[in-house]
Amino acid sequence: MTETSHKKTRHSKTRNFCIIAHIDHGKSTLADRLLEYTGALTEREMSDQVLDQMDLERERGITIKAQAVRLMYKADDGEIYTLNLIDTPGHVDFTYEVSRSLAACEGAVLVVDAAQGIEAQTLANVYLALEHNLEIIPVINKVDLPGAEPGRVKGEIEDVIGLDCGDAVLASAKEGKGIKEVLEQIVTKIPPPVGNEDEPLKALVFDSHYDSYKGVIAYIRVFEGSVRPGMRIRMMATGKDFEVNEVGIFRPALTGIGELGVGDVGFIAASIKNVKDIRVGDTVTGAQKPTDKPLPGYRKITPMVFSGLYPVDGADYDDLRDALGKLKLNDASLMFDPETSVALGFGFRLGFLGLLHMEIIQERLEREYGLDLITTAPSVVFRITRTDGEMIEIDNPTNMPPAQNIEHMEEPFVKATVMVPNHYVGAVMELAQEKRGIYLNMEYLSESRVMLSYEMPLIEIIYDFFDQLKSRTKGYASLDYEFSGYRESDLVKLDIMVSAEVVDALSCIVHRDKAYQKGRQLTEKLKDIIPRHMFEVPIQATIGNKIIARETVKAMRKNVLAKCYGGDITRKRKLLEKQKEGKKRMKQVGNVEIPQEAFMAVLKME
């Protein structure tokens, strides 16, 4: 066999695919079974859910970063196939990353829970997959569970997505049922990659991670040409050149090989120090012989949600900065800039893709770096046209100009899609209305399931829309949203005064019609959160100079130890130390100690 024909056979025996599923529909379990079945790991090496590597991912049962693994499968036709599974993040915050992972594949396995049916997030990702012309293999999972209705779910997939479900695999990933069928369909239905080995290198970056020895490890899918160690490569979006030190594949451990060619999924290491230089979605080409056109679809990700992060103890500021720097090595979408607050001192303004992204970053900072942090309520980017005609953008309520200088304001809106059993339609409509939603459309997915679309302010979504949606529909609703544009809104800045002083970190921007209600709720909530002091602590909500709500934390009256326990001073001292420890976890603002959770109170109302 000539070298060329060998290469041809190689990519004719390659299948690149991902798995699309809603949270809890069994994506990770299916991935684990595929790995197990093909022997990528022995059973002893498997802890459940191999692909979700971060502790956080395992706990939350979601994928935050894409992962990839190469499986070798001997099919019924007697041939051995190379299957590259690219795991995709499963959350609306990471839609762009999902789209890049999909772009690296020729096919997708669509996993739908046999009892739950299609959810909003699944549908959004299926549409993304169809946009990329992916071959979709429907798998009805959890068919062994009581309540499973594979027939109904098949009907739903056919009606809603228009996908033929005649061959849909009925599986139970947990029981290991249907795994072989899934593998067979991957081999027979998903087309092999096409591309020319002799063209200049063209590879898509779909993820990266930082390794302290090798620098940034870029996860790539090769479309044209090939890449091998020693080659000089160019990142087309950033224009940076690097020399490749190592190329390899995911087994799932990173394993070096001689070359990555057309259709291959693998990694490259090129002593890249900064994750910013190698962005998800960028095209890698050869520096000597570059391609003239990059792969389509690259965009610079812009954060949607902003919040302030402050160390509880000001002395931890440098540690926080270092920790953020380290997290950024692995997360190009994380943005941060120094910020100061009158109340909280020195900290950072962070930009996130969404609320989940924000929670993940906070949790990682606290858990992996042991930092005690105060997070301010999230904000979006508001556009303000001032009376002098200038347009400014603010991501922090503190920077809102005085009302008299504002000509008008705009806020970001999203198109939100909710899927829900039909008897919850009323509840969802009511909620959407409360959250200033503009009704767009209602569609019956089946006799009993409805898809509702609304245009809605992003800030309402990030406040408590999702929690409310879940609780008002007993967890049955699913939500997806995408940015739709800016709209003019009548917005005001709601300030909170504690002990007659404005606490800037508690300010928020709200719609004028909701300001009174929000003010009342927020002061009531803060009254419960702020502990008694030795003096009365008034809490007021104000708009401009007008007080719209007031609550008072009554003065503490008693805190004394009656007895000294026969000389046991240690015991007394310990009690006082415990009391002091409690105070330390609070932020001193003026002469009032405000607990951490107060700054997120605006999120947890009603």
Add this chain to the structure above:
Amino acid sequence: MAVGLYIHIPFCIKKCGYCDFVSYPYDAGLAASYLSALEKEMALCSREFGGEQKVFGSIYLGGGTPTALTGGQVAGIIDRCRNHFSLAGDVEITVECNPGTVDPEKMDTIRKSGVNRVSIGVQAYQQRLLSGLGRIHTWREVVQAADSCRSAGFDNISFDLIFGIPGQTRNDWQETMDRVLEMSPRHISAYCLKIEPGTPLHREVTTGPVTPCDEDLELEMFWCTVDKLTGCGFKHYEISNFALPGWEARHNLIYWHNEEYLGLGPAAHSMLNGIRFNNVESVELYIKKLNRGELPVSQARVLTVTEQMAETVFLGLRLIDGLDPGVFAERFGRTINEVYGDRLEKLVCLELLEAGENRLKLTKKGLPLANEVFVEFI
């Protein structure tokens, strides 16, 4: 400076529901082994801590229930103290009494051994409150105990009272104080009940059947105590302690002045030569160690100057007259303002602390908030 001597008697007829001191059910055999171990501890300590140089100005037998022992046993302890330690000529010797364990002969024997002060655990007048606390005695026995003490020749009698008991009303408390005042006390300790984790009462409160006293009512009772007792000529000299002029508890003043004391017996605490140490809690282990000739110390540490300064301040502030900045400066070579200036200023500003030329003390507002003040010095 005179040193205090505390001796813990870890036996009770029955442990009270709110108590979390170390105490075992009284058992004659165990008590006998304990007393012989105690003598060994005295012998070791008098050698170890230079018994000759230290002069003891007070002895305090606490518990537990010291009067769970026989009169002869208590007298024996006092005799051994004299053998092993040098006592001041005017030494104050206090024994805690539980009214359910007192009779005239026992008190007579105890008085004759040189004990000159008794502290009677009364707690409350109302039987339902006594039962609720798990006390073994009735009010009648309180009166009899006081009579026994008086006929044995005790003049310096203190009564221990508790307010803030679940179910206690303001009137209950007033009546308790009135009845105690009828017995002409020299000294009254009035403690606000603290429900300690691990006690039966704590379980009753957390599992539901008992509702703790309202904080505002506790505070009302506290001020009503101060008003009534000071109205009857008592001096409110420490947060929970009242005495007729000249009858303050000398032993307890040692703690509040952050001076030296030696504690003997299981779980007893000591502060000697700049070292803080405490004994093992288990009486069996205590006996075992002493039988092996070891000191039964479980933890010991040298206090830093910072710790000593903090403790001197927060203990001193428990006294109503507060502490003397001059004494502080003399002891530590730095003025209190140099060390705590910013905090003192803040507390004065909050009207919790009064800083005079010669006195630093809690204000009336600061008294019930003492911990909020103390924590600033930690």
